[in-house]
Amino acid sequence: MCGIVGYVGPRQALPFLMTGLRRLEYRGYDSAGVAVQENGALEVLRAEGKLDNLASIVSHHPAPGHTGIGHTRWATHGRPSEQNAHPHVDCGGVTAVIHNGIIENFETLKAPLVASGHRFTSETDTEVAVHLLEEELAKGRTLEEAALAVLPRLEGAAALAFISARDPGKIVAARIASAGGVIVGFGNGENFIASDMPALLEHTRKVVFLEAGEVAAVTKDGARFFRIDGTPIEKTPQTVTWDAVAAAKSGYKHFMLKEISEQPRAINDTLLGRVERSSGRVIFDENVKLTDEQVRALPRITLVGCGTAGHAALVGKILIERLAGIPCDIDIPSEYRYRNPVVTKGQLLLAITQSGETADTLAAMEEARKRGARLLSLVNVMGSEASRVADDVIYLHTGPEIAVASTKAYTAMLVDLYLFAIYLAQRRGAIDAEGSRRLLAEAFHLPTLVDSVLREEPKIRALAYRYHTARNFLFLGRGVNYPTALEGALKLKELSYIHAEGTAAGEMKHGTNALIDEDLPVVAIALKDAVYKKMRSNMEEVRARAGVLIALANDDDDEITGKADDVIRIPRTDELLSPVLAVVPLQLLAYHIADRRGNDVDQPRNLAKAVTVE
Ligand code: AGP
Numbered sequence: 001m002c003g004i005v006g007y008v009g010p011r012q013a014l015p016f017l018m019t020g021l022r023r024l025e026y027r028g029y030d031s032a033g034v035a036v037q038e039n040g041a042l043e044v045l046r047a048e049g050k051l052d053n054l055a056s057i058v059s060h061h062p063a064p065g066h067t068g069i070g071h072t073r074w075a076t077h078g079r080p081s082e083q084n085a086h087p088h089v090d091c092g093g094v095t096a097v098i099h100n101g102i103i104e105n106f107e108t109l110k111a112p113l114v115a116s117g118h119r120f121t122s123e124t125d126t127e128v129a130v131h132l133l134e135e136e137l138a139k140g141r142t143l144e145e146a147a148l149a150v151l152p153r154l155e156g157a158a159a160l161a162f163i164s165a166r167d168p169g170k171i172v173a174a175r176i177a178s179a180g181g182v183i184v185g186f187g188n189g190e191n192f193i194a195s196d197m198p199a200l201l202e203h204t205r206k207v208v209f210l211e212a213g214e215v216a217a218v219t220k221d222g223a224r225f226f227r228i229d230g231t232p233i234e235k236t237p238q239t240v241t242w243d244a245v246a247a248a249k250s251g252y253k254h255f256m257l258k259e260i261s262e263q264p265r266a267i268n269d270t271l272l273g274r275v276e277r278s279s280g281r282v283i284f285d286e287n288v289k290l291t292d293e294q295v296r297a298l299p300r301i302t303l304v305g306c307g308t309a310g311h312a313a314l315v316g317k318i319l320i321e322r323l324a325g326i327p328c329d330i331d332i333p334s335e336y337r338y339r340n341p342v343v344t345k346g347q348l349l350l351a352i353t354q355s356g357e358t359a360d361t362l363a364a365m366e367e368a369r370k371r372g373a374r375l376l377s378l379v380n381v382m383g384s385e386a387s388r389v390a391d392d393v394i395y396l397h398t399g400p401e402i403a404v405a406s407t408k409a410y411t412a413m414l415v416d417l418y419l420f421a422i423y424l425a426q427r428r429g430a431i432d433a434e435g436s437r438r439l440l441a442e443a444f445h446l447p448t449l450v451d452s453v454l455r456e457e458p459k460i461r462a463l464a465y466r467y468h469t470a471r472n473f474l475f476l477g478r479g480v481n482y483p484t485a486l487e488g489a490l491k492l493k494e495l496s497y498i499h500a501e502g503t504a505a506g507e508m509k510h511g512t513n514a515l516i517d518e519d520l521p522v523v524a525i526a527l528k529d530a531v532y533k534k535m536r537s538n539m540e541e542v543r544a545r546a547g548v549l550i551a552l553a554n555d556d557d558d559e560i561t562g563k564a565d566d567v568i569r570i571p572r573t574d575e576l577l578s579p580v581l582a583v584v585p586l587q588l589l590a591y592h593i594a595d596r597r598g599n600d601v602d603q604p605r606n607l608a609k610a611v612t613v614e
Contacts, residue, residue, distance in 0.1 A: 001608040002086070002100035003027045003072040004182065005199050006161050006171040009190020009220045013068030016192070018058060020199035021051055021070050025602075027196065027609045029072035030080035034058070035087040035096035035163060036065030042094050042165045046085040066220075067169050069161050069193075071098035074608050077106070078123030088127040090134035091119050094165040097133065099126040100195055101158030101176070102613055109153065129160060143167035144217040148230045151176060151215065159210075161193055171218045175210040176228070181357055181384065181612075182210040184223050186237055191218050196610070197240060197381070198400055206237045209383040240382060254601045256403035256495075260587050261454060264447035266398040266408040267580070270415045271443060280437055282423040287393040288376075295427040300344045301328045302373070304336055304364045305352035305413075306611065307490060308406040312352050312378075312413035314483035315579050319417050322576065323431060323439075324424035333364035334614070343371035351377045352417075354401055354409035355610035356384025363614075365389060378416055380409050394420065403602045404609045405495055407587045410487065411450070414580050418443060442574040446581075449571045453584045456568065460585050463550065463566055464592030467521050473500040474515065474522045474547075475586070476508070476538055478531040484579045485525055488586035494604050495594035505538040516545040523589075525552045525582055526560060529575040539563060552582055 003024030007013040017034045032054045033046030043063040047053035051072070071086035078084035087096035103109070106125035109132065114120065118131040129150060136146035143164050151160070151174050159182045161173040173193045175182045185192035185200040185207050193216070194200050200207065208223065210216060214233070215226045225235045252258035276283050301320060303313035310332060317328040331341070333351075337360065343349075349368035353361045356379040365375050365386065377390035380398055387393045396412040422439055425431040431439075467473075473492055477485030482504045489502035503512050505524070516522065522542045526535040536559075542549055543563075551564035554572045561567070568585045594601050 001027055001074050001610055001612040002195070003029065003199070004069070004098055004100055004159060004161055004193065004195040006069040006163070006173065006193035006218070007190070008067045008169060008171055008218055009187065010066065011190060013065050014058060014062060016203070017068050017070035018051075018055060019202070020194060021072055023198040023201075024072055024194070024196055025051060027072065027074070029074050031082065031085035032070070032072045033085045033087050034068055034070040035089070036063045036068040037163050037165050037168060038065035038067070040165050040168070042089065042096055042163070044087050044089055044096060046082050046087070048080055048082045048085065067163055067171065069096060069098050069163050069171060076102050076613060077125040084122045084124050086126060088122055088124065088130050090130045092134065095130055095133055095137060095162065096164070097126060097130040097160060097162050099129065099158055099160045100612060102156045103128060103154045103158060104156035105154070129154060130162070133162060133164075137164060137166050143170050143172045144215065144224070144226065147172040147174060147215060148226060148228070151228050159195060169219055172215065173210070173218065174215040174228070175212055177212050182216070184208045184210065184216050184218055186223070190220055191223060193218060198402065205240045207240060207383075208235045208237050209388070211388065212385070238383070254403065254591070254595070256405055256407060256591055256601050259401055259403055259408045260584070260591065262399070263408050263411050263584065264451045264454070266412055267415050267450060268447045269397045269399075270412045271419070272397070274419050275440055280433055280440070281426050282419050282440070284394055284423065287395070289392055290376075292427045295424055297346055298326055298348055298424070300347040301326055301350055302331055302341075302347065302368065303328060303350045303352065304331050304333045304361060306333055306358050306360055308410050308487060309352040309354060309361070309413065311483040311487040311490070312410060312417060313350075314486070315414055315480060316350065316352070316417035316421070318480050319421040319576055320424060323421040324428055325430050326424060326428075331364070333358070333360035337363040337367045341367065341371065343368060343373045345372060347373050349373040349375050351375065351386055351390065352413055353377065353386050354380045354396070354406055356381045356386035357610045357612050359612050359614050362386060362389070378413060380412070402609075404604055404607050405491055405590070410583065411580050415443065415446065418577060439574065439576075442577055445573065446577060449573055449581055450584060453570050453581055456585065457588055460568060460588040461592045463568070464589050465596055468496070468593045468596040470498060470519070470521050472515070472520055473498055474512065474520055475500065475502040475525070476505040476522060476535070477502070477525040478505045478535055479529065480576060481525045481527065481579055481582055484582045484586065485523075487583055488523060488590070491587055491590035492593065494607060495590045495601055496597055496599060497605070498593070505535055508538060508541065513541065513545065516542055516547040518546045518548065521548045521550060523550045523552060523586070524564070527552070527575075527578050527582065528554045528557055528572060529578065536563070552585060
């Protein structure tokens, strides 16, 4: 989704704006632009396509100025073009706006502006905001006064930032609704705004996160904060722990490959400090406020998450039901929010989200809250909306995930769900000390096991090169690895643009079998678990129809040798943890197929890292 950056201070704004936008490229975009303000004038530079196009314009025209805003656009209203790229300016060319989200009532607002002579130059919803601001500034108002007059009139989820030559040396930034974050960063005699931390990490870690309905007026000397109704508020800066190194590629060809490789360390960080040595009990920090009585009384848990996070939810249901015996259901947030869900008294809604900013997930949380559910979020990004609106928060602690395709956040989600299931089981007396010791010992062994899977990369790359021209792929799984099949298919689709389907293997005979022929590679997840024999039968069904079989098997499984065209081996672990190991080769397969096809691995077409619009 759209990225936002802003600078005000003694340095030239342009270098910060350009590097800041580079740090936000992972959010996904189709055009970009900057506006810089100095000496009563405003300059705007914009380009369709990649940031390099904008960088080339900037190199020939390095607009001077100490106050500026920059934007990467992910089109919603109006096709990707230079004309529709942000910033948009008013008729006088002195005030500029950038925006993330949708102004849902823009047509209603636009008509009277056009009638009174405002000239619109884009097809976007955003442009109305700057013309409305122009009217307010013409009344002699300051930039923040004008913004506070305009913002309540804009309907829909949105983050906006304005600068104006009429009120120089100031950025006004606003977060209107829950989706679309705005962070104010505090430097030494200079200050910043950004939609996401990676743009700020090289400059400061002292930040304020705007809540929905809050506005900031930022100058080089500091920031003043308001509610959208104009009431001044105090906000205390906090320090974020992520560092700039964690958000850099560190010699890897792509962020995705770096993040896949980081999984042993990320899983270790997720596990760290989560088990009390003396008692062997799973503990979470002060962000989980559930009491033991509340845990014992939990009647039900609904797990929600989009895309990859939704696949983690599917695994989470199995873990919690199996270990803690609490009935769980799963929902897709974009369905849950509109389908009048029934919420049981005292139940928990467990929202899983890497970014903590996914609009549908936030809306599902809001809906569940309205109906009386307690909210627990499993989230990576500290200070994100999902972490702030929830009653309880479990952080993934994996560090920034930059590639659009989620990898290390997914395995961290699985590990945290495993820990959470043991935590629930322990407090409900559903597991004895010996049982939990055994399960936890398996978890602590995971980093080493994932490391050994990563060492298979050369073989998986060779396999990827063999199959990179396939037009379709099928992934089969059962039980706790049915979600792994869905995740394998999603990774391949989003990165390689090859059509792929994940199926519960037992469902094949109800339709999917018709797809199988000698041109269809089928990845069968056939680990030595409770459904191994069933999976083997499904593999035979594929072979009988001349399908091309790639088996994902345990390294001590001799029976499978010769029963598939190719076999990828992974070590054995407890069945409930096997999705953590099984997904890693599928991440690598998707990565190498996409790279071999020459695709933009870190920023696949049409996708965004944090989906902050519906
Ligand atoms: C993952 O590879 C995808 N890019 C996508 O499905 C993602 O998991 C989804 O958009 C949810 O994001 P979140 O975890 O930040 O809420």
